[in-house]
Amino acid sequence: MNNSNAARRCASRALLWAVLAFGILAAAGAEEVGAGPGRVGAKALIADPRSYDGREILFEGEAIGDPMRRGDHGWVNVLDADAALGVYAPLSDLDAMGVFGSSRAKGDLVLVRGIFHRACPDHGGDMDIHATSVTVVQQGHATPHPVDTLKLVLVPFSMTLAAGLYVVWRRREAANRKGSWLS
Amino acid sequence: MTVKPTLDDVKLVLSYTGKVVIGVAILLVIPMLTAVAAGEWDCLVYFALSLGISLSTGFLLAALGATDRKAGWMHGMVTGGLSWIVVMAVAALPYWFSGHYLSYLDAMFDVMSGFTTTGLVLIQDLDHVATSLNMWRHLLTFVGGQGVIVLALTFLVKDSGGGYKLYVGEGKDERLFPSVFHTAKAIWKISLAYLAVGTLALWIAGIAIGLPIGDAFLHGLWVYMAAWSTGGFSPMTQNILYYHSALYEGITVVFFILGSFNFALHNAVWSGNRKEIARNIETASFATTMSILTLVTCWGLMKLRVYPDLAALVRKGFYQLASAHTTTGFMTVYPRQLANEWGDLAVLAMIVAMLIGGSACSTAGGFKGLRVGIIWKALVQETRKLLKPGSAVFAQRFHYHGEKNLSESQVRSAALIVIMYVAIFFFATLAGCAAGYPFLESAFESASVTGNVGFSIGVTQAAMPAFLKIVYIFNMWAGRLEFMAVLATFAFIAAFFRRKPA
Amino acid sequence: MSPARIARRRQNRLAASGALIEIAYVVGLSCACCLVCAIAWFALG
Numbered sequence: 053m054n055n056s057n058a059a060r061r062c063a064s065r066a067l068l069w070a071v072l073a074f075g076i077l078a079a080a081g082a083e084e085v086g087a088g089p090g091r092v093g094a095k096a097l098i099a100d101p102r103s104y105d106g107r108e109i110l111f112e113g114e115a116i117g118d119p120m121r122r123g124d125h126g127w128v129n130v131l132d133a134d135a136a137l138g139v140y141a142p143l144s145d146l147d148a149m150g151v152f153g154s155s156r157a158k159g160d161l162v163l164v165r166g167i168f169h170r171a172c173p174d175h176g177g178d179m180d181i182h183a184t185s186v187t188v189v190q191q192g193h194a195t196p197h198p199v200d201t202l203k204l205v206l207v208p209f210s211m212t213l214a215a216g217l218y219v220v221w222r223r224r225e226a227a228n229r230k231g232s233w234l235s
Numbered sequence: 236m237t238v239k240p241t242l243d244d245v246k247l248v249l250s251y252t253g254k255v256v257i258g259v260a261i262l263l264v265i266p267m268l269t270a271v272a273a274g275e276w277d278c279l280v281y282f283a284l285s286l287g288i289s290l291s292t293g294f295l296l297a298a299l300g301a302t303d304r305k306a307g308w309m310h311g312m313v314t315g316g317l318s319w320i321v322v323m324a325v326a327a328l329p330y331w332f333s334g335h336y337l338s339y340l341d342a343m344f345d346v347m348s349g350f351t352t353t354g355l356v357l358i359q360d361l362d363h364v365a366t367s368l369n370m371w372r373h374l375l376t377f378v379g380g381q382g383v384i385v386l387a388l389t390f391l392v393k394d395s396g397g398g399y400k401l402y403v404g405e406g407k408d409e410r411l412f413p414s415v416f417h418t419a420k421a422i423w424k425i426s427l428a429y430l431a432v433g434t435l436a437l438w439i440a441g442i443a444i445g446l447p448i449g450d451a452f453l454h455g456l457w458v459y460m461a462a463w464s465t466g467g468f469s470p471m472t473q474n475i476l477y478y479h480s481a482l483y484e485g486i487t488v489v490f491f492i493l494g495s496f497n498f499a500l501h502n503a504v505w506s507g508n509r510k511e512i513a514r515n516i517e518t519a520s521f522a523t524t525m526s527i528l529t530l531v532t533c534w535g536l537m538k539l540r541v542y543p544d545l546a547a548l549v550r551k552g553f554y555q556l557a558s559a560h561t562t563t564g565f566m567t568v569y570p571r572q573l574a575n576e577w578g579d580l581a582v583l584a585m586i587v588a589m590l591i592g593g594s595a596c597s598t599a600g601g602f603k604g605l606r607v608g609i610i611w612k613a614l615v616q617e618t619r620k621l622l623k624p625g626s627a628v629f630a631q632r633f634h635y636h637g638e639k640n641l642s643e644s645q646v647r648s649a650a651l652i653v654i655m656y657v658a659i660f661f662f663a664t665l666a667g668c669a670a671g672y673p674f675l676e677s678a679f680e681s682a683s684v685t686g687n688v689g690f691s692i693g694v695t696q697a698a699m700p701a702f703l704k705i706v707y708i709f710n711m712w713a714g715r716l717e718f719m720a721v722l723a724t725f726a727f728i729a730a731f732f733r734r735k736p737a
Numbered sequence: 738m739s740p741a742r743i744a745r746r747r748q749n750r751l752a753a754s755g756a757l758i759e760i761a762y763v764v765g766l767s768c769a770c771c772l773v774c775a776i777a778w779f780a781l782g
Contacts, residue, residue: 098569101576116362117471120445120479127445127479129471131362135569136473155275155365170576177547178479179569197277197365203332204280210287217294221253224301428756492763505755512762522766529770533777545778549771557770 094135101170111164116153119146139164141183151192161190240731247310250300255318256293270367278367281332289325316724323347333368335359337697347708350379351715352598354467354564354689357697361472369470373457380464380598425501433459433490444480462487463494465598467564467689474566495561495593514634517594520604528588532556535581560588562600564689574692589682600687606649613646655718659710660685666706684710
């Protein structure tokens with residue numbers, strides 16, 4: 053009877069270990085399977101480009117300026133909190149973006165998945181990202197710039213002051229010239 | 236200066252300073268027109284306010300200084316020095332009103348950077364800056380390159396004697412023509428002709444690389460202005476890297492190298508004296524140092540395997556080096572890449588290139604090729620004297636619009652100015668180290684500031700300590716004016732306040 | 738055509754060819770530097 057108890061204890065311990073082992077392996081395996089490229093910011097990329105060189109990354113930022121179409125691909129520069137990076141993407145990705153950052157608008161917030169290059173051999177050594185996919189996370193919008201009423205009101209005052217000082221200047225110059233005639 | 240300046244002397248300085256301020260204020264009309272064209276009404280309002288305040292300042296100074304006395308050399312020098320400071324304060328108004336600056340000091344820093352054609356910036360959110368504000372930024376660097384004084388001369392100064400003295404106070408000591416007005420006109424003619432050609436070239440290139448027609452024109456105009464003035468401003472934070480285009484880079488190289496040439500050289504070649512371009516000591520000096528430093532830069536980059544192929548080595552190595560040597564400051568790499576990837580040898584080559592700089596009487600900064608050439612010739616002469624001690628004194632010659640004899644005073648003057656440059660270079664490097672930045676980075680940024688280059692290795696940020704910003708402003712100012720005007724200004728002020736011995 | 742106009746035209750032609758010479762010089766200098774880069778590349782690569 054003792055033998056069977058010992059055997060049962062042994063078996064349950066073995067089972068426990070097996071479950072534990074399986075659990076650990078499964079968790080590890082799950083991480084690998086579900087893992088994708090990490091999200092990196094421009095600052096980190098510029099500070100340590102060699103460790104990201106040639107790897108797939110996720111980069112998020114505002115599309116700024118103008119998309120530059122060149123053949124079947126094109127460039128869009130994407131600005132995050134620290135710097136803007138050039139993204140080289142197929143035309144279809146560029147066409148999907150509607151709003152680009154300028155003085156009049158905040159551009160589309162885009163999430164770029166692509167291969168990062170520290171010094172791209174295709175593009176003369178530029179630091180760039182060759183996009184495999186570009187998703188518009190948030191559409192851009194116009195940024196209104198209302199006229200500052202205080203400044204508007206001050207304009208005629210400053211101009212009047214300037215006009216007045218102009219007169220003063222001219223008068224003093226004339227007075228000086230007159231003075232030298234007489235002397 | 237042994238004679239204490241009188242009130243009349245002060246008045247003359249104030250009068251001419253006022254006139255320079257008026258000239259710069261009138262320039263505000265250009266961004267105002269741009270604002271109207273672009274529908275930027277908020278900008279139009281703050282430009283108009285800036286105009287009112289600037290004109291008031293100019294008229295006030297001119298009124299205070301109204302006098303019938305004629306200007307002397309000292310007045311020209313001191314006006315040259317002082318007017319840049321007053322203009323810096325006044326031209327910063329639109330920057331400050333735009334909301335793109337964290338402090339008025341930052342706004343003034345950018346003005347000084349623009350006028351001295353340096354190109355370092357403290358502006359925030361550059362990629363979202365209004366068209367009219369970008370017009371003002373690039374206009375400042377273009378006009379600064381032409382010389383604020385030349386600008387004022389063109390419009391305001393009636394007596395050409397006083398005009399010439401102002402002009403020389405500014406660091407451009409070539410007398411192209413007997414009359415200063417003719418000189419100013421010639422400088423403007425050359426600049427405007429190249430402005431048309433260069434803007435057109437970049438406009439077409441911009442369209443070819445995918446920019447829309449309107450933006451291609453604006454970028455072309457602005458980048459041209461920054462190239463010719465060897466300023467290095469750009470409408471985007473990525474600077475020239477924004478375009479990702481060898482064509483665009485190539486065109487900028489042509490115009491920024493041209494911009495670094497002496498106006499007297501342009502005038503000579505444009506008047507038929509073609510051989511001058513090859514024989515001139517400055518172009519010869521430049522060609523020599525460019526080749527040597529390109530080699531050193533490439534060596535430094537190759538050692539660390541920074542670039543994967545020859546095309547990249549040229550587009551990054553040569554481009555950055557040429558931009559540094561001409562004191563332009565256009566970049567196709569990020570500032571921190573210079574610090575992190577380029578390695579000490581290449582960075583050192585860049586520092587030397589920035590300090591040597593471009594030609595005299597041009598938009599470029601640095602020691603100037605002419606001085607490097609003169610000092611080199613003097614060394615050659617000394618060496619020859621040592622080797623042949625018994626022989627009679629013979630003249631060392633150099634070619635500078637004709638064969639010239641190397642004189643003791645030329646060598647002395649060249650050496651003294653180089654020494655002063657080195658002195659303020661060390662001073663700003665020290666300031667950078669005191670602020671906590673690593674030595675090589677402080678030295679790099681200091682060389683950039685002193686030579687009016689505009690390359691950043693990452694030190695220049697809005698978060699930089701205020702005292703360092705002030706040191707950099709001083710170096711930009713002193714370097715651009717080549718010390719004479721700066722020394723004159725300090726001497727003038729000191730002499731004015733010195734009490735006579737009892 | 739007036740002599741003044743002829744003189745001005747000649748001046749402009751001279752200026753234009755001067756500009757072309759300058760541009761050619763700069764392009765030549767840049768090519769020379771590219772050659773230096775190439776030498777460095779092949780010698781040290």
